[in-house]
Amino acid sequence: MCIKCLIVLLLLFLPYGLGSGKYCDLPACGENNLACDNKGQINSKCVPNTRIVPMTVYRNSLLSVFNDFRNIVARGDRRLKPAARMAKMSWSTELEHMAKLSAISCSMDKFCLSTENFYYVGSIFDAFKYPGRVYEYEDYEIILYLISGWTNRLADISLGMVIYMPDYVADMKILNAALLISEANTHVGCTAMRFTFASFHHFVLVCAFSTDVFINRSLYKLSASPGSACKRRDSTYPALCAAGERYHNERPLANATLLQPPGGNAMIQRNPDLATFYNYNMYNYG
Numbered sequence: 001m002c003i004k005c006l007i008v009l010l011l012l013f014l015p016y017g018l019g020s021g022k023y024c025d026l027p028a029c030g031e032n033n034l035a036c037d038n039k040g041q042i043n044s045k046c047v048p049n050t051r052i053v054p055m056t057v058y059r060n061s062l063l064s065v066f067n068d069f070r071n072i073v074a075r076g077d078r079r080l081k082p083a084a085r086m087a088k089m090s091w092s093t094e095l096e097h098m099a100k101l102s103a104i105s106c107s108m109d110k111f112c113l114s115t116e117n118f119y120y121v122g123s124i125f126d127a128f129k130y131p132g133r134v135y136e137y138e139d140y141e142i143i144l145y146l147i148s149g150w151t152n153r154l155a156d157i158s159l160g161m162v163i164y165m166p167d168y169v170a171d172m173k174i175l176n177a178a179l180l181i182s183e184a185n186t187h188v189g190c191t192a193m194r195f196t197f198a199s200f201h202h203f204v205l206v207c208a209f210s211t212d213v214f215i216n217r218s219l220y221k222l223s224a225s226p227g228s229a230c231k232r233r234d235s236t237y238p239a240l241c242a243a244g245e246r247y248h249n250e251r252p253l254a255n256a257t258l259l260q261p262p263g264g265n266a267m268i269q270r271n272p273d274l275a276t277f278y279n280y281n282m283y284n285y286g
Contacts (some may be wrong), residue, residue: 003126028252031059033261034101035113035147046106046195053139053203055086059091062170062190065144066180067237068152073181074239075226078154084223087186088240092117092210092256095189099208103191112262113208118187118249120258124150124176124214129200137149142156142203143192151177157181165259167215175213175260183220184211184247210249 023029024036042050054064067090077203098113098121105111113121124147130137138175156175161178168176179185195202213219227233230241 012277013159015214017116023115026114026116028119029112029262032112033114034105034111035098035115036184038101040097040101042104042239043106046104046181047197050104050106050195052100052104052191053194055096055190055192057256058190061140062143062147063089063091063188064260065147066188067240069180070185071237071239073154074220074237080154080157080159081222082224082226082241083183083220084226084228085245086181086183086220086227086240087245088234088237088243089185089188090243092187092189093114094118094212095187097187097189097190099192099206102208103193103204103206110260115138116250118210119252120212120249120256122182122185122209124179124205124209126150126176126206127204129202133175134194134196134201136201139192139194139203143190143205145238146203146205149173153177154181156202157219165213165215165217165219167257167259171258178213178219179209179211181219182209182211182213182281183218184249186210186243186245186247188248211247214253215257215259217253218248234236 014076021037023033024031026033030037042052058159070086072078072088074083078138094117095175096114102111102113102123102125108125109193110123110125113123116119123207126149127144128137138279151173156171158176162181165178188207190205190207192203192205194204221229223229226239227241231245232242234240
C-alpha cells in the first residue's frame with residue numbers, strides 16, 4: 001500500500017489530534033464542542049509550570065475503584081435498591097482526551113463535550129492544594145482522595161432521586177455521585193495535572209464519562225435482584241452487566257434535559273481562552 005494511502009487511513013481513524021475537526025460537525029455541540037479544532041495544547045493563561053500527570057499506569061486501578069463502587073450500589077448495599085441493568089465501566093482513551101482538554105483549559109466552566117460514540121459526555125472536575133514539599137502527596141494518593149469525595153456524596157442521594165432526578169439539587173457536588181451510579185455509564189477517561197502557584201501545590205483531576213445526568217429521568221432502573229435485566233452479568237462484578245451491554249450512548253435521548261448544562265455563553269464554550277481565570281483560588285477545593 002502506498003505511503004499516501006496509509007497517511008489518509010491514519011487520519012481517518014485518529015480519535016483526536018489531527019482529526020479533531022470532525023468534532024465540529026457533531027450535532028450535540030456543533031462548533032461549541034471543546035474538542036472542535038482543539039490541538040490539545042495547555043492554555044497559555046495556565047500557570048507556566050503546569051504539567052500533565054501520565055494516567056496510563058492508573059487506568060486499571062481507577063476502573064476497579066469505579067466498578068467496585070457501582071457494584072456495591074447495584075447490589076443494594078448502600079441504602080438504595082438494587083439495579084436491574086447497571087453497566088460495568090471500561091476505559092476510553094477518547095474520553096481521557098476529552099478530560100485532558102477540559103483540564104488544560106484551566107477553567108472551572110463546564111464545556112460542551114460530545115463524540116461519535118458518546119452523544120452526551122458528562123464530566124467531574126475536582127482539585128486539591130497543599131503547602132510544603134511537592135511530593136508530600138503522591139499522585140495516586142490524591143486521586144483516590146478526590147474520588148472518595150465523589151462517592152461519599154452518595155449519602156445525599158435519595159431513592160426518589162434515583163427513580164426520578166429532580167430539576168434542582170442544592171449542592172451540585174451531589175451530581176458527582178449521581179453520575180457515578182448512572183446505569184448507562186459504560187466508559188470513563190480521566191486526566192490529571194499539577195502546578196504550583198502562590199506557595200501551594202495544586203492537583204487537578206478531571207474525569208469524562210459516556211453519559212450525563214438528566215432531569216425527570218432515573219439514574220438506574222430498580223430490581224429485586226441485581227443485574228436481572230442484563231444480557232450477561234460480569235464475572236468480577238456480578239451486580240453489573242458485562243462489558244458490551246448496549247445502552248446506545250451514541251444517540252440523543254428524546255426530550256432529554258441535562259441537569260447541569262454547559263455554560264450559556266457559546267464563545268466561552270468554544271474558546272477556552274475567554275473562560276480562563278487568573279485567580280487560582282477559584283478552584284472549588286474540598
